[in-house]
Amino acid sequence: MSDTLEFRxxxxxxxxxxxxxxxxxxxxxxxxxxxxxxxxxxxxxxxEIFGAERVxxxxxxxxxxxxAAFGAAVTGLRPIIEIMFGDFMGLSMxxxxxxxxxxxxxxxxxxxAPMVVRSAVGGGGRFGAIHSQTHATWFQGIPGLKxxxxxxPAEAKGLLKAAIRxxxxxxxxxHKRLYSIKGPPPQSAEEVIPLxxxxxxxxxxxxxxxxxxxxxxxxxQAAAQLAENDGIEAEVVDLRTLRPLDxxxxxxxxxxxxxxxxxxxxxxxxxxxxxxxxxxxxxxLHDLDDAWLLxxxxxxxxxxxxxxxxxxxxxxxxxxxxxxxxGVASAR
Amino acid sequence: MTVEQQPATxxxxxxxxxxxxxxxxxxxETEMQRLFLKGEVHGTTHLCAGQEAVPVGVCSALEPDxxxxxxxxxxxxxxAKGTDPRSLLAEMLGRATxxxxxxxxxxxxxxxxxxxxxxxxxxxxxxxAATGAAVTAxxxxxxxxxxxxxxxxxxxxxxxxxxxxxVLALPAVxxxxxxxxxxxxxxxxxxxxxxxxxxxxxxxIPAQTVDGNDVWAVREAALxxxxxxxxxxxxxxxxxxxxxxxxxxxxxPAKYRPPEEVExxxxxxxxxxxxxxxxxxxxxxxxxxxVDDAIKARIEDAVQAALAAPYPDPxxxxxxxxxx
Numbered sequence: 001m002s003d004t005l006e007f008r009x010x011x012x013x014x015x016x017x018x019x020x021x022x023x024x025x026x027x028x029x030x031x032x033x034x035x036x037x038x039x040x041x042x043x044x045x046x047x048e049i050f051g052a053e054r055v056x057x058x059x060x061x062x063x064x065x066x067x068a069a070f071g072a073a074v075t076g077l078r079p080i081i082e083i084m085f086g087d088f089m090g091l092s093m094x095x096x097x098x099x100x101x102x103x104x105x106x107x108x109x110x111x112x113a114p115m116v117v118r119s120a121v122g123g124g125g126r127f128g129a130i131h132s133q134t135h136a137t138w139f140q141g142i143p144g145l146k147x148x149x150x151x152x153p154a155e156a157k158g159l160l161k162a163a164i165r166x167x168x169x170x171x172x173x174x175h176k177r178l179y180s181i182k183g184p185p186p187q188s189a190e191e192v193i194p195l196x197x198x199x200x201x202x203x204x205x206x207x208x209x210x211x212x213x214x215x216x217x218x219x220x221q222a223a224a225q226l227a228e229n230d231g232i233e234a235e236v237v238d239l240r241t242l243r244p245l246d247x248x249x250x251x252x253x254x255x256x257x258x259x260x261x262x263x264x265x266x267x268x269x270x271x272x273x274x275x276x277x278x279x280x281x282x283x284x285l286h287d288l289d290d291a292w293l294l295x296x297x298x299x300x301x302x303x304x305x306x307x308x309x310x311x312x313x314x315x316x317x318x319x320x321x322x323x324x325x326x327g328v329a330s331a332r
Numbered sequence: 333m334t335v336e337q338q339p340a341t342x343x344x345x346x347x348x349x350x351x352x353x354x355x356x357x358x359x360x361e362t363e364m365q366r367l368f369l370k371g372e373v374h375g376t377t378h379l380c381a382g383q384e385a386v387p388v389g390v391c392s393a394l395e396p397d398x399x400x401x402x403x404x405x406x407x408x409x410x411x412a413k414g415t416d417p418r419s420l421l422a423e424m425l426g427r428a429t430x431x432x433x434x435x436x437x438x439x440x441x442x443x444x445x446x447x448x449x450x451x452x453x454x455x456x457x458x459x460x461a462a463t464g465a466a467v468t469a470x471x472x473x474x475x476x477x478x479x480x481x482x483x484x485x486x487x488x489x490x491x492x493x494x495x496x497x498x499v500l501a502l503p504a505v506x507x508x509x510x511x512x513x514x515x516x517x518x519x520x521x522x523x524x525x526x527x528x529x530x531x532x533x534x535x536x537i538p539a540q541t542v543d544g545n546d547v548w549a550v551r552e553a554a555l556x557x558x559x560x561x562x563x564x565x566x567x568x569x570x571x572x573x574x575x576x577x578x579x580x581x582x583x584x585p586a587k588y589r590p591p592e593e594v595e596x597x598x599x600x601x602x603x604x605x606x607x608x609x610x611x612x613x614x615x616x617x618x619x620x621x622x623v624d625d626a627i628k629a630r631i632e633d634a635v636q637a638a639l640a641a642p643y644p645d646p647x648x649x650x651x652x653x654x655x656x
């Protein structure tokens with residue numbers, strides 16, 4: 001199928017379709033109803049369709065936005081909110097970690113907090129240290145939260161539809177370098193991708209590259225290079241969600257390939273990739289010949305293009321890391 | 333310190349009911365104190381004795397399906413909103429029959445069936461929860477109330493949410509139980525401007541200082557605020573001035589409060605204020621005594637039931653991380 005679906009359009013379409021489907025879905029955030037539809041122009045015209053009762057702009061008050069989403073969620077609505085940049089999620093912490101995440105369990109399963117918290121994340125845009133982070137790992141250790149991080153337009157649409165339908169709080173990450181990417185649309189307009197199931201995005205026999213979000217297209221590009229130039233067939237696993245974490249799919253892949261590299265746009269310490277390697281070691285050590293991490297340094301994300309490009313592991317870095325580990329000199 | 337008493341507007345039976353609800357909370361807290369010392373209440377607990385008139389007065393102005401978000405000093409919030417003392421007491425004791433199955437404890441009670449959105453263990457959390465409930469309530473013709481202390485008015489939650497509710501014209505009522513101490517620290521020492529009611533003016537929100545030890549004064553103010561909310565005229569802030577009879581938590585003997593201040597407030601115990609009003613209304617002592625006996629029996633029943641209830645069995649519990 002041709003690459004006709006733009007990532008930002010996929011997000012917008014998922015919101016519109018789910019709002020049409022379910023009256024209880026509401027959508028609010030900073031500038032989301034404004035003419036441009038947010039700073040990344042993802043949601044223009046949605047207020048015109050559904051009206052100001054269901055779609056509205058808010059003050060720049062991340063704590064109030066998230067807290068209000070929680071209060072609305074536990075009383076019967078299904079809010080989608082936009083926290084403009086993932087970095088701003090520091091302000092939303094209490095409401096997400098202490099209120100939303102725990103509601104289902106603490107209440108003795110009386111009610112959950114069905115809400116979706118969308119944010120633009122990731123580096124490469126020259127936005128500097130405090131507009132480029134990926135906040136997924138701040139939340140990965142919190143029981144009760146789901147974390148989805150789509151890798152393509154079709155994945156974004158299917159995962160966001162699932163997130164909106166989910167009865168639990170879902171943190172939804174949109175890599176800002178993917179917004180303008182085009183890809184094939186889903187097979188069916190109704191496609192919903194279940195949260196918690198990883199996807200083998202490319203089969204291969206020699207090693208497994210596991211990533212999420214923009215790391216997946218980077219890994220696919222690296223795998224294509226490795227196949228063409230080095231005869232290395234990499235399998236690429238797209239985790240899709242970091243919580244729940246689909247360890248099983250990763251273990252099955254490692255059982256076939258015996259080698260694993262986890263690629264994370266973030267530091268190794270406390271990252272999802274190091275946690276994943278720990279779990280694979282615990283449950284699949286007998287299948288492992290090699291396992292390593294490809295992450296950023298233990299530093300804030302730099303601004304200058306030369307520094308930022310060197311800091312973030314992209315397709316080239318993945319390919320060279322695999323070659324180096326495999327003891328293969330570059331074919332080029 | 334307090335405003336003039338508001339005119340009374342209820343029938344005698346309703347007067348007795350308010351008094352009985354306050355007594356229920358007071359006796360509940362007395363039992364909590366006793367059971368804590370016996371090791372039956374675990375961790376910590378924050379008693380609201382002395383503050384009963386605020387939740388009872390506020391909830392008397394609400395419909396059963398309106399929403400309330402309370403605090404970690406929330407036993408009175410839950411009881412006033414309709415939570416069964418049996419299931420609340422069992423929750424305090426960590427028993428399987430608790431309103432949250434023993435998972436929540438004293439600080440985090442949730443009772444969805446009675447519109448208790450939750451009680452929140454972090455200062456100010458209730459303000460956002462009620463603000464969000466008001467987003468839902470707006471569609472339903474309902475009202476959402478946040479209960480919080482004076483300390484919460486220095487949290488971002490207070491300022492962000494009052495502004496948020498105002499610009500969205502949400503049907504919210506923000507009820508500050510000003511007991512003049514944030515934990516161990518006097519309110520005036522940490523509150524810029526020294527006045528909570530006037531903070532609402534910055535957001536264009538109507539506000540009122542209320543005698544928080546007079547349940548009918550609270551009721552009167554709450555009725556007006558609830559009506560404003562239901563009519564689509566936006567949020568209100570009520571500063572109900574009151575006093576806790578105990579320290580902040582079980583670890584606090586409250587020695588930082590001047591004895592004469594404590595005495596002055598104990599003389600204005602909300603139960604005594606209510607009793608005086610009952611006498612003014614010509615309600616016979618015998619009728620009051622009957623209420624006393626009925627409430628005592630209800631608490632005694634709740635205590636016996638909770639003590640007899642099993643603890644949750646970790647082996648039999650089958651919790652799920654996520655709602656299906």
